[in-house]
Amino acid sequence: MKKVILLLQLPYIVTLEKGSNTVLSIRRNWEPDDDTFQKRQHFVHYPYIPGFGVYAFGLIHLIGSFAKSGTSILRQLVDAGSLANLPGGFKTRGLRVKGDDTPIAPGEFRDVDVPSGVMKDNIMPLPYKEPSQTLMTLLNQIIDEGRRFASAGDLKVADMSSNSPVGTTLAILERTLKVMSAIQARMHFSFKSELKLLKKIIADYAPEDYSYEPSSGDRTARKADYSMVNIIPVSDPNAATMSQKVVQYQAALQLSQTAPQLYNLPYLHRQMLDVLGIKNAEKLIPMPDDMKPLDPVTENVNALKNQPLKAFPYQDHQAHIQIHMAAMNDPKIKQVIGQNPQAPMIMQAMQAHITEHVGLEYKRQMEQGMGMSIPDFSSDPDAGFTPEQEMAITRMAVPTAQNLLNQNQTAVAAQQAQQAANDPVIQMQMKELQLKAQEIDIKMRKMQLDAAGKADQLEIEKQRIAAQKEIAGMQVGYKAQAEKAALATKTKIEGMKIGVNAAHNKQQVEDTRQLNAIKIAADLKKHEDNLKQPSNKETE
DSSP, rough: OOHHHHHHHHHHHHHHTTTEEEEEEEEOOTTTTOOEEEEEEEEOOSSSBBOOOOBBBOOHHHHHHHHHHHHHHHHHHHHHHHHHSSSOOETTTOOOTTTSSSSSOOOOOHHHHHHHOGGGGGGGEEEOOOOHHHHHHHHHHHHHHHHHHHHHHOOOOGOOTTTTTHHHHHHHHHTHHHHHHHHHHHHHHHHHHHHHHHHHHHHHHSSSSOOOOOSOOOTTTTTHHHOOOOOOOOTTTTOOSSHHHHHHHHOOOOHHOOOGGGSSSHHHHHHHEEEEEEEEHHSOOOOOGGOOOOOOOHHHHHHTTTOOOOOOOOHHHHEEEEEEEEHOHHHHHHHHHHHHHHHHHHHHHHHHHHHHHHHHHHHHHHHHHHOOOOOOOSSSSOOOOHHHHHHHHHHHHHHHHHHHHHHHHHHHHHHHHHHHHHHHHHHHHHHHHHHHHHHHHHHHHHHHHHHHHHHHHHHHHHHHHHHHHHHHHHHHHHHHHHHHHHHHHHHHHHHHHHHHHHHHHHHHHHHHHHHHHHHHHHHHHHHHHHHHHHHHHHHH
């Protein structure tokens, strides 16, 4: 069985003597009650840019070489300009200039003794060059590279459009100030760490008692108070410059215009003034917390002047609501406000103030029903109920809310009934309703009579239909008998007609036969007579 031994590297401070490496002291570097053995920090480093070792890089480390190169080139350009403006050269030994030890004034001509030839042949300036354009270009490039490397370039805000979106401007600022914002964030963190160290030192070594009597708490709680608090800097690590803060608040103001009910606009405007460095911002933009309680008439006057309003818990909310509603429903006030372009804002602020009174009155009634007071944490967002307190208040509020609902419903119903009894319009409407009810009753009776008459008519109709059916059956039987008799008569008549026709035909046949016989006899007689005629002629 092997034993495994874990060696933990614990933070100790060991002091050595440099010459002999003798250990002078070994001290623990963690808190006695810290089970995790976290190392205590005794020093705070303010880095500009984090480096590879213990120490960080400063601005001179970043752009030092650029500064040296730029300075060297700038000196060369200045020297070249100086030599070009004040040139030296050679002149002939016999050439003499009167007063050559004084500079020539503008517009002055001096006498010159030329030994021979032309004067320009006796003077030769040294070939000093003008400041080189190449060096100037290189200098500008080195400066730009140094600014880009250190992220210290100038932002040309004047070249930007005034109609540029706030988000675009903010993005350009953040891109330009990216390195500077990171540096400020590191400074903020370092300063926060230093304040924590100071707080820890004060909490460990401060006296037990305060030197004065505190407004709240015990005088002997000085060390405990420092142990419970945390000191942090008030700087904003996300905004390096005032312009960046202004643009951020402009973005917040634009967002607040889309949903103003979600924002605390006076507080937002006051913070904007603080960022701009305007003093006495609390006088320019009063906050609701700075306001004092006023009577409802003065509140109505302030509402017409579009000034902020605030309700307080101890006020008579019912009276305030009635007076505010009377002012809102006043026709003269409506007529005057209707011509004001800020009328919607005034009415909205007035309605919000009335709603605030309604909420406070509801809270007061609930507290009376529950027999306890409910704390208001609106002024302190960090404070609040524990889950157990919230559950207890919720259980107690259920029956109280139901009782309050029943009371309000009963009161509203009684008020409506009283208004209906006193309002002549309601009375006229009630009379109209009664007349309509009577008309409906008459119509119902008429409908019942009509229904009874229709029932009798239906019974008569049934009897008539039954009689018609019986008559129709009798008619069908009679018609069948009549058709049968007629058919028999017709058959008899047809037989008689057939007999008569047969007899007639027989008589006709007989007569025809007799006529034919007579005709034949006549023809025979005629033939005989014809036969007898020749013999008579011959006799003649």
